Amino acid sequence: MSGTNHIELGRELESKRMAYKERWDGYATKSLVDGQAVKDIPANDLEGLRKMMDEINDLSKKFEVARGAFEAAQEIEVRARDMSRPVNRVLGAASGGLASDMLLKSAAWQGRVGGRFGDVELDRAALEFLGVKATMTTGSGFAPHQFRDGSVVPAISRPPQLIDLLRIDVTEQNAVKFMKQTTRTDGAAAKGESAAFDEAGIAYSEATVNIRKLGVYLPVTEEQLEDEPGVRALIDEDLKLMVRQKLDEQVTVGDGTGVNILGLYSQTGALAQAAGTDNSFDQIMKAMTTVRTQGRAKPNLVVLHSDNYQALALTKTADGLYIFGHPGDAPLSRIWGVQIVASEALTAGTGMVIDTDYARIKMRGDLTVSSTNAHEDYFTSNKVAIRASVRAGLQVLRDQAICKLTGLGS
Numbered sequence: 001m002s003g004t005n006h007i008e009l010g011r012e013l014e015s016k017r018m019a020y021k022e023r024w025d026g027y028a029t030k031s032l033v034d035g036q037a038v039k040d041i042p043a044n045d046l047e048g049l050r051k052m053m054d055e056i057n058d059l060s061k062k063f064e065v066a067r068g069a070f071e072a073a074q075e076i077e078v079r080a081r082d083m084s085r086p087v088n089r090v091l092g093a094a095s096g097g098l099a100s101d102m103l104l105k106s107a108a109w110q111g112r113v114g115g116r117f118g119d120v121e122l123d124r125a126a127l128e129f130l131g132v133k134a135t136m137t138t139g140s141g142f143a144p145h146q147f148r149d150g151s152v153v154p155a156i157s158r159p160p161q162l163i164d165l166l167r168i169d170v171t172e173q174n175a176v177k178f179m180k181q182t183t184r185t186d187g188a189a190a191k192g193e194s195a196a197f198d199e200a201g202i203a204y205s206e207a208t209v210n211i212r213k214l215g216v217y218l219p220v221t222e223e224q225l226e227d228e229p230g231v232r233a234l235i236d237e238d239l240k241l242m243v244r245q246k247l248d249e250q251v252t253v254g255d256g257t258g259v260n261i262l263g264l265y266s267q268t269g270a271l272a273q274a275a276g277t278d279n280s281f282d283q284i285m286k287a288m289t290t291v292r293t294q295g296r297a298k299p300n301l302v303v304l305h306s307d308n309y310q311a312l313a314l315t316k317t318a319d320g321l322y323i324f325g326h327p328g329d330a331p332l333s334r335i336w337g338v339q340i341v342a343s344e345a346l347t348a349g350t351g352m353v354i355d356t357d358y359a360r361i362k363m364r365g366d367l368t369v370s371s372t373n374a375h376e377d378y379f380t381s382n383k384v385a386i387r388a389s390v391r392a393g394l395q396v397l398r399d400q401a402i403c404k405l406t407g408l409g410s
Helices: 006-025 042-081 099-105 124-130 223-225 231-253 280-293 306-311
Strands: 030-033 037-041 167-170 176-187 201-210 214-221 271-274 302-306 338-342 351-356 359-363 368-372 383-396 403-405
Touching: 006 042, 006 231, 030 167, 176 383, 201 383, 214 223, 214 231, 223 231, 223 383, 231 368, 231 383, 271 280, 280 306, 280 351, 280 403, 302 306, 306 338
Parallel strands: 167 359, 271 403, 302 338
Antiparallel strands: 030 037, 176 201, 214 383, 302 351, 351 403, 359 383, 368 383
């Protein structure tokens, strides 16, 4: 049964949103062939999800109407109270007479000279008050009532730019172990009749990727959550974004010290291609060749800082024509046939050429949001701690599938 006022409707709306979120979080995550992570939703559940969303949208409209009606009623009540207050009247005045009206009609006031009223010198403020000459404005008079239009503008922050392009696997372990071939001596050779074959050498070693914890929390009063039901959803989404932004930074450039993830750019065995005398086009091609020949991988992603991405896009021929085509066409998205992505997690002047098949984000469960009032004195002070967190690591199967770019021109 839907509530009859905006508070009840708001609580019901929040309840339905949380129910939808719990159902959505209950679906498993799978990776597509391009590495993108998506929810694996059974076909017979799609209609149920659509109906839940329709109910949420319908209830949201009713909530906005009810809240608007409540605020309008409050405004009417305030104005009614203001209009019922007694005005400045004097005893003996005619019905409806104001003190200021009697003063202005007096012989003493009408016979005043300059700033004098009888034997009294009046300052400017007194003259404006007694003469009722001050102009009524919205600043000094009755301030107009204004409603918010419902827009909520987030603060400026760098979005996740790389993690959505990498494969994501789910693990149930607090560390991921795998085997790397460390020795491979190829003894294969053509031999004559009765000649013995040469011996090969193969050895493996165990590699470990630790799962790290990333998270953030926000203290909020219960009054804030009760009085504005929609704020909880805003908080949840913002905290989740903060965690994803930090994960993106760690996966890109984490240094691996302490509890940090060892990011792509910091892999100890990664290849490197300095600019030297090369322009950015030649440098990137050489890095691709290095990945192919030394890493025996297939580069499919170029990651650049936005300043260097811009420098490529603005490169012109001697005749003033843009190398990547007319600015009115599609923006720069590929170089040497390989996709480009901009990331300000990198330092300007640096970049990477990667075969993403050798890089995987390992997730110990989904990114979750939870809340409690058991933190410190939160229970007695009516506060709630809302927390977003995830446990994840980066598994690089072959360091040489990464080639770092340094000295890129901007």
